[in-house]
Amino acid sequence: MNFEIIIIGAGISGASFANKIVKFAKTLLLDAQDISQRPLSTNIFPFHNKPYIEETEWANVEIFPTYHVKTNYMGSKFDGIVNSEEFGRPLGKVVYLEKLLNRMIQKFEDQGGVFKDKQKVKKINKYSDHLEVITNNGQTFSCKLLVFATGSRALDLQRSMGFDTPDEYVGIYCHFHGDEDKLNENMDANYLFHINPKISRNGPLFINKGKERLSIGFLGDNQPIQELGLKLNNILNSYKKIQPFIKGLTRDPKSIVAKISKHPIKTFSHDRMLILGEAAGLVTAFFYEGILCGIISAEIASNTIKSLMEINNDFNQLSLRQYDNEINRVFGNYFKNGKGSEYIFYHSGSNMELIWDTYIKVVRKDKKLRKYIWEAYQIENIEALANYDISRDRYAGERMLANLPFLSKISLVPLFLKARFIL
Numbered sequence: 194m195n196f197e198i199i200i201i202g203a204g205i206s207g208a209s210f211a212n213k214i215v216k217f218a219k220t221l222l223l224d225a226q227d228i229s230q231r232p233l234s235t236n237i238f239p240f241h242n243k244p245y246i247e248e249t250e251w252a253n254v255e256i257f258p259t260y261h262v263k264t265n266y267m268g269s270k271f272d273g274i275v276n277s278e279e280f281g282r283p284l285g286k287v288v289y290l291e292k293l294l295n296r297m298i299q300k301f302e303d304q305g306g307v308f309k310d311k312q313k314v315k316k317i318n319k320y321s322d323h324l325e326v327i328t329n330n331g332q333t334f335s336c337k338l339l340v341f342a343t344g345s346r347a348l349d350l351q352r353s354m355g356f357d358t359p360d361e362y363v364g365i366y367c368h369f370h371g372d373e374d375k376l377n378e379n380m381d382a383n384y385l386f387h388i389n390p391k392i393s394r395n396g397p398l399f400i401n402k403g404k405e406r407l408s409i410g411f412l413g414d415n416q417p418i419q420e421l422g423l424k425l426n427n428i429l430n431s432y433k434k435i436q437p438f439i440k441g442l443t444r445d446p447k448s449i450v451a452k453i454s455k456h457p458i459k460t461f462s463h464d465r466m467l468i469l470g471e472a473a474g475l476v477t478a479f480f481y482e483g484i485l486c487g488i489i490s491a492e493i494a495s496n497t498i499k500s501l502m503e504i505n506n507d508f509n510q511l512s513l514r515q516y517d518n519e520i521n522r523v524f525g526n527y528f529k530n531g532k533g534s535e536y537i538f539y540h541s542g543s544n545m546e547l548i549w550d551t552y553i554k555v556v557r558k559d560k561k562l563r564k565y566i567w568e569a570y571q572i573e574n575i576e577a578l579a580n581y582d583i584s585r586d587r588y589a590g591e592r593m594l595a596n597l598p599f600l601s602k603i604s605l606v607p608l609f610l611k612a613r614f615i616l
């Protein structure tokens with residue numbers, strides 16, 4: 194079957210792009226998974242994601258069950274709370290991502306798009322004027338433009354087509370269920386972010402609280418996948434700090450192991466091919482926030498492709514460079530922030546806990562920093578993101594350095610100086 198555009202992957206990046214481009218091109222969206230079996234996913238969805246989704250979705254409480262009012266940056270002794278009530282507007286909402294994706298796929302089909310799940314792309318043949326995609330059950334489809342939106346799950350395939358791959362990490366999470374009152378009694382924040390080197394040296398332990406469910410897990414570990422389940426069980430059974438949050442709730446026996454990739458690759462397009470979202474490493478290095486990057490890369494890709502279609506362009510690499518240039522322009526500063534934070538928090542060796550606790554101390558006492566954090570959630574358009582003001586991150590670094598114990602301050606000056614250089 195012939196299409197103008199084929200998208201591989203119906204996660205947030207592929208489904209967003211499919212919805213935008215289907216009005217202009219005959220489009221096929223493929224996914225390897227059985228979509229009816231997609232695992233639950235309870236995620237943080239800041240206001241900065243909102244401009245890129247439809248109002249009807251945003252207002253749908255089945256998809257967005259609750260506002261995100263409070264974040265708890267939890268330290269080893271104290272909590273650093275960012276309560277949006279201090280500044281007058283919530284931080285965003287919590288999303289049940291699997292439901293948002295189902296809705297987006299349905300809308301794509303309503304607009305004439307063709308969606309096929311349980312179709313793992315195994316091989317791609319490239320010809321001068323088209324590409325051929327072959328799936329695990331022997332089906333062949335052809336297109337003029339191929340879009341990779343495969344997250345971290347088809348890195349070999351993207352490599353086989355000449356793309357680099359981002360750095361891979363793993364995470365694990367599971368869900369707990371209970372009634373809304375019980376969840377709220379246990380935990381008043383919607384989002385908890387905690388750094389503890391014994392859990393992961395490359396990422397946080399997180400809790401995302403929805404309405405009758407919460408997800409808990411950790412990211413960025415490099416352990417063999419089999420050991421992650423045991424580690425999660427240990428944390429859930431024995432880590433005192435999180436017991437109050439899950440007390441009296443029912444655990445879903447299924448834990449989900451997920452790869453997660455970060456550190457953007459260098460080139461996001463080749464002749465007749467583009468790469469979106471996490472597959473391109475478009476995930477923030479410190480928070481592992483990937484939804485914003487997925488939907489913005491979809492927005493930039495659809496603008497690029499629409500303008501090339503208007504002039505009957507054949508999607509050659511030179512023309513597709515527009516997409517690369519725009520991705521670099523929009524995410525440049527935003528990713529610098531992630532890189533600087535990644536360096537300070539995850540590369541600080543034996544000082545990791547001290548540095549995280551110092552950050553908590555500053556969050557607790559410095560209203561200006563809390564306001565900066567709140568404002569980062571509110572960035573509501575691409576230009577504002579492109580102009581993200583990194584002096585705010587320098588400010589956070591300076592406040593942290595000033596609040597370190599005297600002797601640590603002396604030994605950690607080089608770390609902070611290097612982070613400042615990254616920013």
Ligand SMILES: Cc1cc2nc3c(=O)[nH]c(=O)nc-3n(C[C@H](O)[C@H](O)[C@H](O)COP(=O)(O)OP(=O)(O)OC[C@H]3O[C@@H](n4cnc5c(N)ncnc54)[C@H](O)[C@@H]3O)c2cc1C
Nearest residue numbers: 202204205206225236237313314343344347470471483484
């Ligand atoms: C535990 C965890 C919690 C997170 N929490 C948050 C959060 O709260 N907020 C946030 O912003 N980000 C969060 N992230 C990151 C974010 O969820 C991801 O970066 C983002 O969803 C990636 O979207 P994507 O569409 O690029 O890739 P994916 O969601 O991975 O989608 C890729 C799709 O491609 C399909 N696919 C892959 N290979 C093939 C193939 N060969 N053939 C056909 N189909 C294929 C897959 O089946 C999949 O459906 C979290 C990540 C993890 C792991």
